[in-house]
Amino acid sequence: METTCICGDPETSKNHSFGAVSVPIYQTATFAHPGIGESTGHNYTRESNPTRDELEKTVSALEGAVDTVACTSGMAAISLMMELFDSGSHFVCTEDLYGGSVRIFEALEKKRGFSFSYINTADVEAVEKAITDQTKALYIETPSNPTMQVTDLAEMSRLATKHGLLLIVDNTFLSPYLQNPIAQGADLVVHSGTKFLGGHNDTLAGFLCTPIKALAEQIRYLFKTIGSGLSPFDSFLVLRGIKTLSVRVERQQENAMKIASWLKEQKKVTDVYYVGLPEHPGYEINQKQSRGAGSMISFRTDTEETARKVLERVKLISYAESLGGVESLITYPMLQTHGDVPVEIRERLGITETFLRLSVGIENVDDLIADLEQALA
Incomplete structure (x- = not known):
C-alpha cells in the first residue's frame, strides 16, 4: 500500500516525458490528432487528461477498482453516481450521513422521485426490513460522520447480493490506506478526495470507483457527458498528496x-x-x-x-x-x-x-x- 501511494501504476508513472519523476501537468483543453481518425489517446480534457488519468489509476490501484473517475469535489462524485439510477429508485442509507449527502438526497427526492430510508446500518435486521421492491442500493458510511457508527460491510454485501442491490460505500473517513470496501463486496466506492487523499486542505476533489466493468463504462460515459472532471492542476495536487498518505x-x-x-x-x-x-x-x-x-x-x-x-x-x-x-x-x-x-x-x-x-x-x-x-x- 505504501509503495502504491508513491508509485501508483508503474507502467504510467515510468513513462513520463523526459523521464520526469513527478507527473507533468498537462494544462491543455484539447489535444491534436496525428491524422484523420487517429488519436494520441486523449482528445479533450473534459473526457480525459494524462495528469488526471494517472491520478485515477493510482486511486484504482489503492481501492482495488477496475476504474475510477476524479471529479471536482466529493459532492460532484456523488451527483455523478446518482445518475446511474432511474426515477423512483429507493435507497437504504446509514442514518448518520454527512450533511451534504443528506442535502443532495433531499433535492433528488423532489426532482427525480428518489426515496431514502435512513437506518442504523449497524443493525443488520433493521436494514433488511427497510428493503423494498423499489430498493436499488445500500448507501453506507463507516465510520459514520460525525457519530462514528460502524457498519459491518460483509453483512451489507450479503444483503445486497441476496436482494440484487448495489452496495455503495463512502470511504472518506478511513481512506483506502486503512479500509478497502471493494474487498468487502462493495460495488461503488465514493471519496471526498479533499480530505485524506489530498491531505493538505488546499484543493477540492472527489472520486467514484468500481470493480465492475459494465458500471465503469456507464460512469465513464456520464463523466464525459456531464463534465465533472477534476482539472489537471488539481489532479497534480492530489497525486502529490497521495504520495504521503x-x-x-x-x-x-x-x-x-x-x-x-x-x-x-x-x-x-x-x-x-x-x-x-x-x-x-x-x-x-x-x-x-x-x-x-x-x-x-x-x-x-x-x-x-x-x-x-x-x-x-x-x-x-x-x-x-x-x-x-x-x-x-x-x-x-x-x-x-x-x-x-x-x-x-x-x-x-x-x-x-x-x-x-x-x-x-x-x-x-x-x-x-x-x-x-x-x-x-
Whole structure:
C-alpha cells in the first residue's frame, strides 16, 4: 500500500516525458490528432487528461477498482453516481450521513422521485426490513460522520447480493490506506478526495470507483457527458498528496489515539466517540474490516457553554470545516456539516449543542493536548 501511494501504476508513472519523476501537468483543453481518425489517446480534457488519468489509476490501484473517475469535489462524485439510477429508485442509507449527502438526497427526492430510508446500518435486521421492491442500493458510511457508527460491510454485501442491490460505500473517513470496501463486496466506492487523499486542505476533489466493468463504462460515459472532471492542476495536487498518505495517516492515527484517551479523563467531557477505543460498540467490526481506526474523533461536553468556549479558545487547532488534512480542525456539526439535517434527526443522533468533531492532524500531540486543555479550562 505504501509503495502504491508513491508509485501508483508503474507502467504510467515510468513513462513520463523526459523521464520526469513527478507527473507533468498537462494544462491543455484539447489535444491534436496525428491524422484523420487517429488519436494520441486523449482528445479533450473534459473526457480525459494524462495528469488526471494517472491520478485515477493510482486511486484504482489503492481501492482495488477496475476504474475510477476524479471529479471536482466529493459532492460532484456523488451527483455523478446518482445518475446511474432511474426515477423512483429507493435507497437504504446509514442514518448518520454527512450533511451534504443528506442535502443532495433531499433535492433528488423532489426532482427525480428518489426515496431514502435512513437506518442504523449497524443493525443488520433493521436494514433488511427497510428493503423494498423499489430498493436499488445500500448507501453506507463507516465510520459514520460525525457519530462514528460502524457498519459491518460483509453483512451489507450479503444483503445486497441476496436482494440484487448495489452496495455503495463512502470511504472518506478511513481512506483506502486503512479500509478497502471493494474487498468487502462493495460495488461503488465514493471519496471526498479533499480530505485524506489530498491531505493538505488546499484543493477540492472527489472520486467514484468500481470493480465492475459494465458500471465503469456507464460512469465513464456520464463523466464525459456531464463534465465533472477534476482539472489537471488539481489532479497534480492530489497525486502529490497521495504520495504521503501512508505516513500522514499513521501519524494522525497515533495522535488521535492519544487524544481520545486523554479526552476520556477530562471532567468537562462526557462522551468520546473514537473507533480505536476498545469500548466503542463498533470496535470489533472495525478491527475485522479495516487496518486502523483513523483520526476522526467526536466528543460531547458537559454544557453548550463549554462546547462554544472550546471552539472560540483553541489556538493551534483551527475552528473550521473539513477534515483529513495535516492541520488539526475542530467543527461544530450542528451548525456546520449537519446544519441542513432536520433538527429532530440531529437530536435523535445526538448531534446537539454539546457535540464537537475533531480531525486530528500531524502536529506534535503534546501541543494538541495542551491546546485542548487550555480551551477546556
